[in-house]
Amino acid sequence: MIEVRGLRKTYGSTVAVDRVDLEVAEGEVLGVLGPNGAGKSTTVECIAGLTSPDAGTVRVAGLDPIADRDAARRLVGVQLQEAGLQAKLTVREALRLFASFHEHPRDGIELAERLGLGERLDHRYAALSGGQKQRIAIALSLVGRPRVALLDELSTGLDPESRRQVWDLVEEIRHDGTTIVLVTHLMEEAHRLCDRLALIDRGQVAAVDTPAGLIGRSAAPTVMTFDPVRPVSVEALARLDGVADVSERGGRVQVVGTDDAVLLVLDHLGRSGVRPTRLRVSETSLDDAYLALVTSSEEETA
Numbered sequence: 001m002i003e004v005r006g007l008r009k010t011y012g013s014t015v016a017v018d019r020v021d022l023e024v025a026e027g028e029v030l031g032v033l034g035p036n037g038a039g040k041s042t043t044v045e046c047i048a049g050l051t052s053p054d055a056g057t058v059r060v061a062g063l064d065p066i067a068d069r070d071a072a073r074r075l076v077g078v079q080l081q082e083a084g085l086q087a088k089l090t091v092r093e094a095l096r097l098f099a100s101f102h103e104h105p106r107d108g109i110e111l112a113e114r115l116g117l118g119e120r121l122d123h124r125y126a127a128l129s130g131g132q133k134q135r136i137a138i139a140l141s142l143v144g145r146p147r148v149a150l151l152d153e154l155s156t157g158l159d160p161e162s163r164r165q166v167w168d169l170v171e172e173i174r175h176d177g178t179t180i181v182l183v184t185h186l187m188e189e190a191h192r193l194c195d196r197l198a199l200i201d202r203g204q205v206a207a208v209d210t211p212a213g214l215i216g217r218s219a220a221p222t223v224m225t226f227d228p229v230r231p232v233s234v235e236a237l238a239r240l241d242g243v244a245d246v247s248e249r250g251g252r253v254q255v256v257g258t259d260d261a262v263l264l265v266l267d268h269l270g271r272s273g274v275r276p277t278r279l280r281v282s283e284t285s286l287d288d289a290y291l292a293l294v295t296s297s298e299e300e301t302a
């Protein structure tokens with residue numbers, strides 16, 4: 001549904017994106033992660049046809065978002081970091097206006113109510129709080145039932161309840177088959193909503209994988225914690241193959257390492273006659289995997 005090839009965009013001497021390739025299948029949710037200034041918004045703006053690339057091609061359902069602007073606009077709903085609506089427009093008027101651009105729009109009032117804006121329908125845009133402006137931007141991007149939704153920092157600045165409402169809505173449109181590109185800094189959001197994640201770092205795609213795949217790329221994908229019935233030597237555990245880190249706080253031990261390292265730790269404890277109580281084994285968080293990937297991509301460049 002979306003195909004980006006060799007995308008390059010510069011602003012003066014700043015190279016915002018360079019040689020970016022991305023594909024998003026119909027009905028897929030692609031999360032775009034990366035540090036501030038990495039080129040995420042620029043990529044989304046090129047897909048939306050709001051910015052013209054210096055080089056490379058972008059296709060959305062086979063259309064060029066710049067050359068075939070009118071047809072592409074009917075397919076695509078865009079939520080940018082700033083909606084930039086006229087200050088005097090009310091929420092109701094804005095929803096009606098945006099719905100009028102489309103043949104089969106959603107019920108804008110119902111959409112606003114789902115996003116907790118039901119009591120703000122007759123308020124002017126300028127009088128809304130930051131989080132309310134954010135939610136109206138989401139509602140406006142989705143009111144036309146787009147086949148492709150481009151959502152840039154969907155839930156930044158939203159309180160936890162509003163964030164849940166927004167996530168539920170995204171899950172619903174995903175279920176309806178909408179193709180979604182979602183720029184986010186929130187790993188919980190990325191994990192919950194996205195089929196695949198593209199990590200963009202300094203204008204380039206550093207990795208594309210499923211959330212589980214990105215975690216699996218980490219050299220230390222597993223975390224185990226336990227309370228030993230009597231003290232264990234942290235140094236001895238740290239020497240075991242595949243153990244990346246061992247720490248102890250308040251008598252509880254945490255070991256981070258490979259899956260095999262977990263087995264070696266259990267074996268070591270067994271041989272030492274130390275029973276691990278309250279044993280928990282889990283995956284490294286996507287947060288940790290993300291930080292490890294960004295750091296390793298920085299080291300490669302250095």
Ligand SMILES: Nc1ncnc2c1ncn2[C@@H]1O[C@H](COP(=O)(O)OP(=O)(O)OP(=O)(O)O)[C@@H](O)[C@H]1O
Nearest residue numbers: 011014015016034035036037038039040041042043
């Ligand atoms: N209109 C513009 N004029 C000049 N420079 C720009 C413009 N838009 C983006 N840039 C620069 O291009 C680079 C990429 O910016 P972009 O907004 O795409 O990053 P981002 O990954 O979305 O960052 P963030 O997470 O902070 O939103 C940055 O160095 C930014 O300063």
